[in-house]
Amino acid sequence: MHSRWNEEESLQFKTDLELRVYTSQLLGRDPALVLHGGGNTSVKITEKNILGENEELLYVKGSGWDLEFIEAPGFAPVRLNHLLKLAKLDVLSDPEMVNELKTQMTNASAPTPSVEAILHAALPYKYVDHTHANAIVTITNTEDGRKRIEEIYGDTVVIIDYIMPGFDLAKQCAKQFASEASAKTQGMILMNHGIFTFGPTAREAYEMMITLVDKAEKYLIQQDAWKITLSTPNKNSFSKRNILPALRKNVSKAAGTAMILRCSEHEKAKSFSAKQNVSKISQQGPATPDHVIRTKQLPMIGTDVDAYTSAYKKYFELNSAQAKDKKAMLDSAPRVILDKTLGMLCVGKTIKDACIVEDIYLHTIDIIQRAEKLGGYKALPDQDIFDMEYWDLEQAKLKKGGKAPVFQGEVALVTGAASGIGKACVSSLLARGAAVVALDINPEIESAFETTSYLGLSCDINSQTQIKQSLEQAVTHFGGIDMLVLNAGMFPGGFKIAELEVDIWRKVMQVNVDANQFILKSAFHILQHAPNGGRVVIMGSKNVPAPGPGAAAYSASKAALTQLARIASLEWGEHNIRVNTLHPDAVFDTGIWTDEVLQARAAHYGIGVEQYKRKNILKTEITSHDVGELTAELCSPIFSKTTGAQIPIDGGNDRVI
Numbered sequence: 001m002h003s004r005w006n007e008e009e010s011l012q013f014k015t016d017l018e019l020r021v022y023t024s025q026l027l028g029r030d031p032a033l034v035l036h037g038g039g040n041t042s043v044k045i046t047e048k049n050i051l052g053e054n055e056e057l058l059y060v061k062g063s064g065w066d067l068e069f070i071e072a073p074g075f076a077p078v079r080l081n082h083l084l085k086l087a088k089l090d091v092l093s094d095p096e097m098v099n100e101l102k103t104q105m106t107n108a109s110a111p112t113p114s115v116e117a118i119l120h121a122a123l124p125y126k127y128v129d130h131t132h133a134n135a136i137v138t139i140t141n142t143e144d145g146r147k148r149i150e151e152i153y154g155d156t157v158v159i160i161d162y163i164m165p166g167f168d169l170a171k172q173c174a175k176q177f178a179s180e181a182s183a184k185t186q187g188m189i190l191m192n193h194g195i196f197t198f199g200p201t202a203r204e205a206y207e208m209m210i211t212l213v214d215k216a217e218k219y220l221i222q223q224d225a226w227k228i229t230l231s232t233p234n235k236n237s238f239s240k241r242n243i244l245p246a247l248r249k250n251v252s253k254a255a256g257t258a259m260i261l262r263c264s265e266h267e268k269a270k271s272f273s274a275k276q277n278v279s280k281i282s283q284q285g286p287a288t289p290d291h292v293i294r295t296k297q298l299p300m301i302g303t304d305v306d307a308y309t310s311a312y313k314k315y316f317e318l319n320s321a322q323a324k325d326k327k328a329m330l331d332s333a334p335r336v337i338l339d340k341t342l343g344m345l346c347v348g349k350t351i352k353d354a355c356i357v358e359d360i361y362l363h364t365i366d367i368i369q370r371a372e373k374l375g376g377y378k379a380l381p382d383q384d385i386f387d388m389e390y391w392d393l394e395q396a397k398l399k400k401g402g403k404a405p406v407f408q409g410e411v412a413l414v415t416g417a418a419s420g421i422g423k424a425c426v427s428s429l430l431a432r433g434a435a436v437v438a439l440d441i442n443p444e445i446e447s448a449f450e451t452t453s454y455l456g457l458s459c460d461i462n463s464q465t466q467i468k469q470s471l472e473q474a475v476t477h478f479g480g481i482d483m484l485v486l487n488a489g490m491f492p493g494g495f496k497i498a499e500l501e502v503d504i505w506r507k508v509m510q511v512n513v514d515a516n517q518f519i520l521k522s523a524f525h526i527l528q529h530a531p532n533g534g535r536v537v538i539m540g541s542k543n544v545p546a547p548g549p550g551a552a553a554y555s556a557s558k559a560a561l562t563q564l565a566r567i568a569s570l571e572w573g574e575h576n577i578r579v580n581t582l583h584p585d586a587v588f589d590t591g592i593w594t595d596e597v598l599q600a601r602a603a604h605y606g607i608g609v610e611q612y613k614r615k616n617i618l619k620t621e622i623t624s625h626d627v628g629e630l631t632a633e634l635c636s637p638i639f640s641k642t643t644g645a646q647i648p649i650d651g652g653n654d655r656v657i
Contacts (some may be wrong), residue, residue: 001135001214003207004029010203016045017059017072019202020127024061026206028068033131033213035363036356038288039067039194042120042128043202044080049106056080058121062111076113079104083121087174092167115165122174123188125198127205132194132288134363135216138225138370140191141287143378149189152219153212156184162192162380187212192380193288225373228366230271241472243342245480245529251347252531258409259531260435261479262346262354269344269358272365282338285379287367336361349409351435351478352452405433406636410532411478413471415461415519416488418442420590421539424628425485430454432632434483437474461488461515471522482530483635484523486516487539489557494550505553512557517564527577534577535635538565539627542585542648546655562646569644578643580634584627585650588613617652 004026013022020043027041028034042060049055057077061067065074082104086092092100094115101113114120120128139148149159158180163169169190177188186208188196197212199205220226240263248261264270272278335357337345344361348354371377412429416422417438426449429436435453438445445456455477459470474481489512492504520536527534540562547555562581569579588598602612613621630649633639648656 003210023202023206039131040114060117076110077106118170128198133213138367156186158188241475245526248479249529260354263476264344273338407432407434410482411435412483413437414485415439418445421624422487424624425631428628428632481526483535508553513560528575536579538581540581540583580645583648620651
């Protein structure tokens with residue numbers, strides 16, 4: 001491990017708080033120290049209050065902030081003297097502690113202070129750093145972990161036996177540090193938890209963290225417990241899209257809500273999942289108490305979906321008596337499935353949650369395997385894990401957050417999604433919390449949206465091979481598909497029947513009918529396992545109920561597609577899949593409507609362009625956004641009892657009416 005301190009870079013940070021921000025970010029940039037909001041830092045500063053009086057404040061990392069990206073507003077200022085008085089109390093419940101922390105802040109808009117604020121206050125140093133360094137946690141999570149820590153550090157660290165984070169831990173740390181610390185003390189090790197370092201300057205506290213963790217890493221290297229050899233799992237030719245959707249449905253059923261199921265493609269995850277003793281070494285518990293909720297795991301043997309579902313349900317039954325409510329039970333449910341065939345599957349309410357689980361568990365894999373090389377991985381006892389899981393503060397945190405987005409945990413696939421109506425559909429579905437797979441022949445689709453909830457795939461829908469590959473990628477990434485929006489199509493231009501070449505006719509039918517039929521056929525097995533029922537929206541056209549001259553191929557293909565949708569609604573209803581069709585008209589913000597074409601059409605009717613855009617009964621303009629919004633609503637619970645419908649979105653057309 002090496003220091004990331006950069007003297008030139010540090011010069012732009014002038015104040016004590018700014019330097020606190022800088023070294024916090026340095027810690028956060030190293031995943032071997034800090035992962036996804038873990039760890040916390042603080043600085044003690046004297047400031048004048050509104051009365052002009054000097055007050056000593058502890059600026060401590062606030063809840064919800066990640067050290068890698070923290071800024072000054074991410075630190076909560078708390079009155080230091082009050083914290084020191086709290087540390088001397090005999091008893092203080094965790095809810096009372098949080099109340100004291102919040103009511104003693106000098107900035108009401110600051111985030112809630114870390115639950116370890118009292119601990120930071122009790123350490124007699126200006127700067128205090130705390131991380132869950134992988135190397136430290138690896139060594140402490142072994143049978144003789146304390147002995148090894150003493151061997152590495154001697155009397156230069158104070159060692160604290162495991163206590164759950166909160167007031168009791170702060171009190172014990174304050175007591176032990178006061179009696180055991182000396183001029184030699186460089187840090188404090190919390191067994192099964194992490195490490196604290198401190199100093200009079202931000203740089204000294206930070207670089208002491210690097211020095212002590214580096215000693216632990218060197219020790220692991222000396223003990224031949226650092227390098228991990230990856231095994232090569234057997235290659236499997238089976239299709240994940242034939243297995244994962246059913247598994248995801250059963251997991252979601254047990255959890256009581258739709259869940260994302262992400263299949264890790266990381267070689268480390270595949271290697272670990274294929275180990276002969278994975279059922280044993282993976283069940284010892286999480287690496288640190290901070291990761292109890294996010295990385296509880298259950299092993300799965302083979303690809304027996306029902307076997308895993310049974311284990312998942314059993315977990316819920318065992319914990320239902322202790323869980324405060326259904327939401328608490330959901331949030332404390334296992335998030336990792338380890339399978340010798342499928343590899344590592346990560347479960348989350350959103351893809352962001354599932355990715356965090358994946359990231360954390362990849363580090364846990366390193367910790368477990370290195371600890372095994374030291375004689376055996378040994379995490380916290382079951383009771384400590386349970387106490388952390390149902391800790392009052394953890395349950396209170398889980399209950400926050402308000403109402404979930406309507407499509408949270410669900411997945412949509414949209415074709416023809418690079419522009420126009422297709423892109424608008426993607427936006428509307430993302431806005432409602434869905435994870436979205438977007439297909440388009442335009443390679444720019446891959447980077448059209450910057451969010452982990454988006455997967456853009458370049459795909460020619462005329463290629464059955466590419467369609468199968470895209471569905472496989474969608475299922476591997478998100479676990480299934482709940483909503484299918486068939487928007488891709490082509491408009492060949494104006495050709496009267498007598499002038500229509502057979503090649504053009506066949507091309508239009510191939511794209512607008514044949515390709516969509518194959519997508520429906522291929523997606524059926526996935527849609528029937530949608531936790532809340534499958535939904536399909538077909539993009540038809542006003543030309544179906546009211547065709548015009550010069551559009552024979554387009555009108556006939558859209559009519560055929562609409563008829564296909566009607567039949568699908570009849571056949572798929574028993575599988576809880578609803579199929580509806582939208583008939584847009586005069587959507588002028590799409591690629592085919594250039595300024596020149598609009599002007600020509602408006603001139604044909606002897607009116608201006610703006611009048612032409614509103615040439616309907618309601619005198620309104622129809623946009624791609626309008627169609628995208630209606631598409632999303634058709635997939636929502638509002639239309640849960642509607643299937644086989646054909647809905648115009650055209651501002652009212654007298655020929656259609």
